[in-house]
Amino acid sequence: MIVVLIGYMASGKTSIGKKLANKLSYDFIDLDDLIEEKEKLSVTQVFKSKGEVYFRNQEHLHLKEVLSSKNNIVLSVGGGTPCYSNNMDIIVNNIKVKSIYLKASITTLTEKLMRKKAQRPLIAHIETEAAMAEFIGKHLFERVQFYNQAEIVLTVDNKTKGDIVEDIILKLF
Numbered sequence: 001m002i003v004v005l006i007g008y009m010a011s012g013k014t015s016i017g018k019k020l021a022n023k024l025s026y027d028f029i030d031l032d033d034l035i036e037e038k039e040k041l042s043v044t045q046v047f048k049s050k051g052e053v054y055f056r057n058q059e060h061l062h063l064k065e066v067l068s069s070k071n072n073i074v075l076s077v078g079g080g081t082p083c084y085s086n087n088m089d090i091i092v093n094n095i096k097v098k099s100i101y102l103k104a105s106i107t108t109l110t111e112k113l114m115r116k117k118a119q120r121p122l123i124a125h126i127e128t129e130a131a132m133a134e135f136i137g138k139h140l141f142e143r144v145q146f147y148n149q150a151e152i153v154l155t156v157d158n159k160t161k162g163d164i165v166e167d168i169i170l171k172l173f
């Protein structure tokens, strides 16, 4: 089985993914980290020096490679991964894959992203909480059509990471 965690920036894909993999004794792969390793640059630097189109292309290639070559892994993808190329089709049509949307509210995401926006090139420039909430609202509206295609949709607001991992395990088995 390959568990694929999807969701907006800061919904918890990386941190929940690591904990879940640990609990299942699966390997953990984070698509953003994989791209950073291959490029020897941070995601922000890739966006700056090579552009978003290049990043999206690499993201697509690495997603396909991981899904076709590995098993017993938890894969956390980037916040935008499901929304480009045919990435969401590739995820949902792979019979080994269980896809999970970590669904967080605009309020939860705004709170988190105001604190941790520096390494996230798409939102680093947003200054006020009101502007952040407005940006996330519009962006999510475009993206939920992809996120909602996940096999499992799990609300994460006001839950601890441990609770979320337990909820995922209950839904998977």
Ligand SMILES: Nc1ncnc2c1ncn2[C@@H]1O[C@H](COP(=O)(O)OP(=O)(O)OP(=O)(O)O)[C@@H](O)[C@H]1O
Pocket: 007, 008, 009, 010, 011, 012, 013, 014, 015, 016, 032, 076, 078, 079, 112, 116, 120, 156, 159, 160, 161, 164
């Ligand atoms: N349920 C939770 N309770 C408390 N803190 C959380 C929870 N989920 C995530 N966090 C914290 O929120 C921050 C963002 O989480 P994380 O980096 O895992 O998100 P992400 O979905 O991987 O984001 P990105 O798309 O930018 O990679 C981290 O500091 C993480 O520790």
Ligand SMILES: O=C(O)C1=C[C@@H](O)[C@@H](O)[C@H](O)C1
Pocket: 008, 009, 032, 043, 077, 078, 079, 080, 081, 119, 120, 121, 122
């Ligand atoms: O939501 C997005 O489009 C992104 C999310 C991050 O995980 C990174 O993949 C990158 O910053 C783009």
Ligand SMILES: [Mg+2]
Pocket: 013, 014, 015, 030, 032, 076
């Ligand atoms: Mg992440």
